[in-house]
Amino acid sequence: MTPTIIDLRQSFTHDEKFNTGPDAKRQKIHQDSYPSPPDCVGAKSAAGASNVDVVPLDLVLENPEAAWDSTDSDNADDMTDVNSMTDETHIHDEHLHHRGSTSSSTSSGSSNNMEQESVETATGEPSSSEGFDLPKMILSSLKPVVEGAPKSIPTMVLYDDHGLQLFDQITYLKEYYLTQEEIEILERDADKIVDHIPDNSVVVELGAGSLRKTVLLLNALERKRKNIRYYALDLMLDELTKSLKSLGQFANVKTAGLWGTYDQGLAFVSSFGTDVPKTLLWLGSSIGNLTREEASDFIASYRKTLNVGDNWIIGIDRRNDAQDITIAYNDPQGVTRDFIMNGLDHINVLLGQDFIDRQKFRYFAQYNVEVGRHEAYYQVNEAHELVYTAPSTGEEVRIALAQHELINVEYSYKWSLQESTALFEDTEMTKVGQWTSSSNRYDLHLVQKTPFYFKTSTVDKPLPSSDEWVELWKSWDLVTMTMIQHPTMLLEKPIALRHPFLFYLGHIPTFLDMQLSRVLKEPFTEPSYFSVIFERGIDPDVEDPTQCHSHSQVPDTWPEIETIIDFRDRVRERLVKVLNEPVSYPMTRRLARMVFMAFEHEAMHLETIIYMLAQSSNTAPPPSIPAPWSVRMSAADDTSSSGATLSPSPVSPATWFSIKPAQLDKDILSLGHDDLESDDLTDAHKDNLDAPFGWDNEHPLVTSRPLPSAFEIQSRQVTNNEFLGYLQSSGVIGESLKGNERTPASWLIRDGGEVFVKSVYGPVPLEVSGIWPVSCSNIQASGYAAWLSSQQNTTFTLPTEHELSIAFKLRQATVPKTGLETYGFRQWYPTLDHQSLSTSSSLSPSSSHFSGPGGLWDWTSTLFAPLDKEGFKTSTLYPGYSTDFFDEKHMVVLGGSWATHPRIVERRSFRNWYQANYPFVFAGFRLVRRA
Numbered sequence: 001m002t003p004t005i006i007d008l009r010q011s012f013t014h015d016e017k018f019n020t021g022p023d024a025k026r027q028k029i030h031q032d033s034y035p036s037p038p039d040c041v042g043a044k045s046a047a048g049a050s051n052v053d054v055v056p057l058d059l060v061l062e063n064p065e066a067a068w069d070s071t072d073s074d075n076a077d078d079m080t081d082v083n084s085m086t087d088e089t090h091i092h093d094e095h096l097h098h099r100g101s102t103s104s105s106t107s108s109g110s111s112n113n114m115e116q117e118s119v120e121t122a123t124g125e126p127s128s129s130e131g132f133d134l135p136k137m138i139l140s141s142l143k144p145v146v147e148g149a150p151k152s153i154p155t156m157v158l159y160d161d162h163g164l165q166l167f168d169q170i171t172y173l174k175e176y177y178l179t180q181e182e183i184e185i186l187e188r189d190a191d192k193i194v195d196h197i198p199d200n201s202v203v204v205e206l207g208a209g210s211l212r213k214t215v216l217l218l219n220a221l222e223r224k225r226k227n228i229r230y231y232a233l234d235l236m237l238d239e240l241t242k243s244l245k246s247l248g249q250f251a252n253v254k255t256a257g258l259w260g261t262y263d264q265g266l267a268f269v270s271s272f273g274t275d276v277p278k279t280l281l282w283l284g285s286s287i288g289n290l291t292r293e294e295a296s297d298f299i300a301s302y303r304k305t306l307n308v309g310d311n312w313i314i315g316i317d318r319r320n321d322a323q324d325i326t327i328a329y330n331d332p333q334g335v336t337r338d339f340i341m342n343g344l345d346h347i348n349v350l351l352g353q354d355f356i357d358r359q360k361f362r363y364f365a366q367y368n369v370e371v372g373r374h375e376a377y378y379q380v381n382e383a384h385e386l387v388y389t390a391p392s393t394g395e396e397v398r399i400a401l402a403q404h405e406l407i408n409v410e411y412s413y414k415w416s417l418q419e420s421t422a423l424f425e426d427t428e429m430t431k432v433g434q435w436t437s438s439s440n441r442y443d444l445h446l447v448q449k450t451p452f453y454f455k456t457s458t459v460d461k462p463l464p465s466s467d468e469w470v471e472l473w474k475s476w477d478l479v480t481m482t483m484i485q486h487p488t489m490l491l492e493k494p495i496a497l498r499h500p501f502l503f504y505l506g507h508i509p510t511f512l513d514m515q516l517s518r519v520l521k522e523p524f525t526e527p528s529y530f531s532v533i534f535e536r537g538i539d540p541d542v543e544d545p546t547q548c549h550s551h552s553q554v555p556d557t558w559p560e561i562e563t564i565i566d567f568r569d570r571v572r573e574r575l576v577k578v579l580n581e582p583v584s585y586p587m588t589r590r591l592a593r594m595v596f597m598a599f600e601h602e603a604m605h606l607e608t609i610i611y612m613l614a615q616s617s618n619t620a621p622p623p624s625i626p627a628p629w630s631v632r633m634s635a636a637d638d639t640s641s642s643g644a645t646l647s648p649s650p651v652s653p654a655t656w657f658s659i660k661p662a663q664l665d666k667d668i669l670s671l672g673h674d675d676l677e678s679d680d681l682t683d684a685h686k687d688n689l690d691a692p693f694g695w696d697n698e699h700p701l702v703t704s705r706p707l708p709s710a711f712e713i714q715s716r717q718v719t720n721n722e723f724l725g726y727l728q729s730s731g732v733i734g735e736s737l738k739g740n741e742r743t744p745a746s747w748l749i750r751d752g753g754e755v756f757v758k759s760v761y762g763p764v765p766l767e768v769s770g771i772w773p774v775s776c777s778n779i780q781a782s783g784y785a786a787w788l789s790s791q792q793n794t795t796f797t798l799p800t801e802h803e804l805s806i807a808f809k810l811r812q813a814t815v816p817k818t819g820l821e822t823y824g825f826r827q828w829y830p831t832l833d834h835q836s837l838s839t840s841s842s843l844s845p846s847s848s849h850f851s852g853p854g855g856l857w858d859w860t861s862t863l864f865a866p867l868d869k870e871g872f873k874t875s876t877l878y879p880g881y882s883t884d885f886f887d888e889k890h891m892v893v894l895g896g897s898w899a900t901h902p903r904i905v906e907r908r909s910f911r912n913w914y915q916a917n918y919p920f921v922f923a924g925f926r927l928v929r930r931a
Helices: 057-061 134-142 161-171 177-194 214-223 237-245 262-270 292-303 322-328 335-351 417-426 466-483 501-520 561-580 589-615 677-681 720-729 778-792 801-814
Strands: 004-007 053-056 201-206 228-234 253-259 278-282 311-317 361-368 373-380 384-389 396-401 406-413 430-436 442-448 656-659 711-714 747-749 755-757 857-863 890-894 912-915 928-930
Touching: 004 237, 134 335, 161 335, 177 214, 177 311, 177 322, 177 430, 177 442, 201 214, 201 262, 214 228, 214 253, 228 237, 228 262, 237 253, 253 262, 262 292, 292 417, 322 361, 322 373, 335 361, 335 373, 417 430, 417 442, 466 501, 466 561, 466 589, 501 561, 501 589, 561 589, 589 677, 656 801, 711 801, 720 755, 720 778, 778 857, 801 857, 801 890
Parallel strands: 004 053, 004 253, 201 228, 201 278, 228 253, 278 311
Antiparallel strands: 311 442, 361 373, 373 406, 384 396, 430 442, 656 711, 711 928, 747 755, 857 890, 890 912
16 A cells, blocks of 8 residues: 655645634635545655655645545455554654644744654754754754753654654553553543544544554444544654554545644644534644643644534543653653663764763653653753854854753643643533543543533623623524524424424513613613513413413514514624623623623523424434434434444443531532622622622522431432333333323334434434433422332432532532533533443442533422522512412422533522423433431
């Protein structure tokens, strides 16, 4: 097989080609454009790279009917054995990425790192690679401009041929756990990981280096029979050629190389059209090469090139035990020492003279626990002077070295889970998967660019920002303008107890406009009659729909959708003006409360529309966000899109988390919070924008309620499979599931009694959705509890509001976020959390194994009522928000669902409520048993 390698070095060199902004004029790469056939006119072989066709990118663009490296094969089992990929097939695994030669965000070239999979330099010809002159970098790093500044040597000096051989030996050492543990993850979980990669995707590996680990993913893609175009990006042509030759043949995966830097790779990725799904690979903890700020900038720069739905798989080494890290970079055999010291010999080759004597240095390594990075240095054994003579001029450069002076040659940053979670939050990359080695030292993270991003950790910022509003509007428009198909669905009522979809499109801007007008004492936005028909929706009695609270007049004919959208946009402009013009609109606590209320009101109705859409057979799925399960069932013909068979997914049995309230802090035991709306107008509070807001039913803070007795609560919500087991045990099977009052409204029962779960992607078979939490009414949940009680001769019930609040607060106080929380549209279906989906049940129950809020809301056994009758005060801004539902028919639900905004989920005082027999809400349950 002759590898085809696309030369990016001259194709993406100008700023205008790298522009990723809205006005960028880019030549788009479409589905069948790459690479050119090996015998393409103009293809050329590069010096030093035999049996390889190096093709200029511009020539490739002119030849879209491309052949690929991969020889056609009818055998799907033609996959490469990772164990056969020894140093004879490729001589390096995780090597250098020098920041100065790649991303513009990391162009200083002054700091050094070693984690990278790829050598981002041509070691034989250092000055021939565009963008940097390695000899010049060596001298400037050893003689910094600022006198007294620490000296350093570029990390890339470590990677001559002998250095690559030594580094390959390092990656096979048991002490160097990074490679071994990444391989462990891929051998165990590659099939699960590639489930997230759509068919007909492009996969680009940044700094490919050795494909010893990558081949595990490619083999998994081949097993799944996914048509994939894989590009390996590296600046080392020889090594890139060896890597591609080592791959062997695939039937479905086609391979090509990209010869260039990260900057050029970035421009290449941005050149694909929006019709091409992409997945980036960044393995080997290459992120460790960058400081935390540089890593954030780097991810942000690549994020701009991605389309909605594109993925990025990133390997990250954790902040592990200092001894483990130290020995990984300073093994007892001395291989790492020889690897580092060989860099000094390579310097002499690069400079063409005896510039440095390695006998006058030793390898010094340490793990900086505070900073979270490993540091490698050359330590000067004795004071001496380095002298470099310029060949052309004879001019000398003299560098004085002091005894014991440290000269840095590489940094390797480590990341705690909290740090990596914050990194993805800051760069607005949604984490959709995380796979961890058995030692919990290394992770593969799968992050995705999503159409909007709801940041978490905003509880300490009571006033929603302009940016938060923008993201909320993105979500609202995506759901109401694309998932609700216009015009046919606008008047559809998939739930008879609710208005048609069109009402909500008018209700949301009308509510915001009316609240603005009341607080600012300004007139309503025209058409003002919207305030008559769109002010308030309906929540009729489930048993007697003729009984309903006060609501807006229902017109004979609803307004045209174009009129509503125009009104919506003008109201949004009005709010933006209020938020951005503090002189005209000073932000008082009363105005801020109104903004808070309107924000959460819109977020809550976004969820209302979503659960209505789940009940409709006409719903369009969220655009560019494919369902992640490996086999998708067609709602039309029940056939698998890939032809593969479905197999049930495993899930750990629910464990019981024991709580003794008498031993807990009063903050965890409390309910509600202090936020009296009338205080907004007092001198003491009118300018206070720091105190948290809440709805009227959250006030006051209650600390005197009698403590619950000790209890145990299930670690997770009951699943669809478990609920089906209850029904089958009760004799409700097959066709009898249809129309049965115990059958959840979230289920679709097809002919023959086959169960599907309704979703925004259409009906999902139990082989996929069986491990999702079951969405049902409070009455149906109570029926399950009664059945299980009779089965096990133990009393099980739904938790009280107080019990569930304690459990959620305890979880929130003791378990850090992972970025995999099951709320805020991290996914578009009600999955269990990451811990619950683990198939290991060997660990004893603790707060880390108790799933927090998310997936679905949690039903309680508590009637919705004021927390404290004496302290409750009805809202004057929204008088009927709570009081209309203190009717002994509505039950408290806590937590949140996958479609709930993080601001709501993470405010532990928030209380929601639904009628006990209302079957459509995204609400599930877990059980308690009491001492």
